[in-house]
Amino acid sequence: MDFDYDLFVIGGGSGGVRAARIAASEGGAKVGLAEESRMGGTCVIRGCVPKKLMVFASGYSTMAEDAQAYGWTAQIGGFDWPRFRGHLEKELDRLEAAYRGTLKNAGVTIHDARATVEDAHTVKLASGESFTAKHILIATGGRPFVPEFPGCEHAITSNEIFHLPELPKRLLVVGGGYIASEFACILHGLGVEVCQYYRGAQILRGFDDEARGHVANAMIERGIRIRCGTDVIRLEKSLTGIRVISTDGSDAEFDAVMYATGRAPNSAGLGLEALGVELGRHGQVIVDEWSQTDVPSIFAVGDVTDRINLTPVAIREGHAFADTVFGGKPSKADHELVPSAVFTQPELGSVGLTEEAAREQEPIEVYAAAFRPMQSAFAGRPDRVLMKLIVSIETRKVLGCHIVAPNAGELIQLAAIAVKMGATKEDFDRTVAVHPTMSEELVTLRKPVRTA
Known part of the structure; x- marks a missing residue:
């Protein structure tokens, strides 16, 4: 049977775009992609990117006070929200255009419309057009959930x-x-x-x-x-x-x-259940380790599957799908030891097991230090950072690393490499410290604060 497309992707977020681009540019597939909203999905348009820019903006409010402590004559006025918002919207427009350009350069045909699944090999657009595809990928992401209550x-x-x-x-x-x-x-x-x-x-x-x-x-x-x-x-x-x-x-x-x-998977109204695609209790699309549903021609990646709802994970899932189906390189996305960061003030970076989960698994040692970092201590601020390692008593492997500090997201990315490689506490110990830094505490924690 001749199909209009080798692959049709429903959803133009991080996972769908990566799958479409790799399938087309590296796998030689004829690819169509439908997006009912703006290209880039939650992360680029209404999630990670604008949020992080707002995190940056919010951090300037204390800088003038800190600068004064360091000898500068400095002051800061009020925050101009309309000015910032206008600049933010221009930046999101630029990023959306970049996503579109990347897809077009890879040879992907973009359809700016909502798509639903008619059968195992057919998608229908809100415009009334229908297309057949050998494979269909659901990458529709998730949405914020507000419970029903008065008001x-x-x-x-x-x-x-x-x-x-x-x-x-x-x-x-x-x-x-x-x-x-x-x-x-x-x-x-x-x-x-x-x-x-x-x-x-x-x-x-x-x-x-x-x-x-x-x-x-x-x-x-x-x-x-x-x-x-x-x-x-x-x-x-x-x-x-x-x-x-x-x-x-x-x-x-x-x-x-x-x-x-909380957030809910965007799976409603796609026509999946009628085709025999299993949905979970919260509406998540149930897939196997290859991101394949019960219907062999239909796959799903990203937040709509409710596995690990992080943009880099969706990208890995989309890439693995494209490599497996179109690249001749069977690949599974690795969901073990995925690092994450919470961009609070201070930030929280984490990889591996929490202390609570680790002690349920095996005997552990906990190494931790909480202290005032040099920069804020000099400025007279009471901020404290936390550096924490969870270590297996039997294997000596670092099972988890948790950092609460300015730029903890940057720090945990590097620590995650060592944890992913299976580094032991002794590997950390024999690494020479970079002084003076906050993160040197990770390699100078000599005695456990407790065992469990």
């Missing part, structure tokens, strides 16, 4: 935060994950009065307990009000803002309420 229509999500006409003076962030915590820090750094509600006992669930406690304490010291064990009952619009009634009996008013309580 939920008054809440915004991370999708809207980048496009607000003006910043709120008082903001409530609901949620305790990395998105909620990051935006609490970002908006606080931009001059917004921020409160964060989380129904659990401590923010950043899933990360190392000591590390997330360290982050929470730092956020509180900076002036962010964190209220754990608290959830919203209802939101009511008032003349002066949004009234928030909470489970702890409190009644407070904010100018805006941002929900960051």
Whole structure:
């Protein structure tokens, strides 16, 4: 049977674009790609990239004060949100154009329309056009999830935060994950009065307990009000803002309420279930280790599969799919020891097992140091950093590394190489320190603080 395309990709985010480009440029495939929104997906348009630029912007608010401590005559004025937002939008336009250019240069045909799956080899566009394809790749990503409750229509999500006409003076962030915590820090750094509600006992669930406690304490010291064990009952619009009634009996008013309580896979309405493609309880597309669904011609990568919802993982999955199906190089994406960073202030970088998970697995030693870094100590700020290693007593391998510090994301990327290679504590010990740095603590931790 002759097909219109060798591969049709639904979704123009990081995973879909990588798969399409590699299949076309290196695999010689005829590739079509459909995207109903802007090319680049969550990461480029409404996620990692604009968020990180906002992280940078929010960090300047304390720089003038620090500069004064270092002898500079310096001061900083108010933050011009419209000016920053305009510059941000131009940058996102540039990145979207770059993504489109990359696909076109690889020979991929772009369809700016929503696509659904008609059968195992046919996709239909919202325009009414239909195309056949030997293989179909679902790469539709995820979206912010807001639970149903009275007044939920008054809440915004991370999708809207980048496009607000003006910043709120008082903001409530609901949620305790990395998105909620990051935006609490970002908006606080931009001059917004921020409160964060989380129904659990401590923010950043899933990360190392000591590390997330360290982050929470730092956020509180900076002036962010964190209220754990608290959830919203209802939101009511008032003349002066949004009234928030909470489970702890409190009644407070904010100018805006941002929900960051999780994300849901974008699998609804694609026609997958009717074809026999299995979906999980949360709507995630169930795939095997090759990213293949129950229907042999249909694959899925990225957040829509709800495996590890990180952009670099989606890119690895998309690349592995293209290498396997079109490159003659069977490849599986490696989901072990994936490093991650939370861009709070201070940042949290993590790779491998938490202390809690490791001690459930085997006997361990914990090496840790918390201290005031030289730069902020000289400026008179109380900031503290944390360096932590989890070590197997039996094999001596470093099972986990957790860093809470400025630029922890940059630091954990390098530490992750050693952990991924199976470095032992003694490998760390015999590495000469770079002095004076914060990260030298990772190679000078001589005695465990505890065993478990």
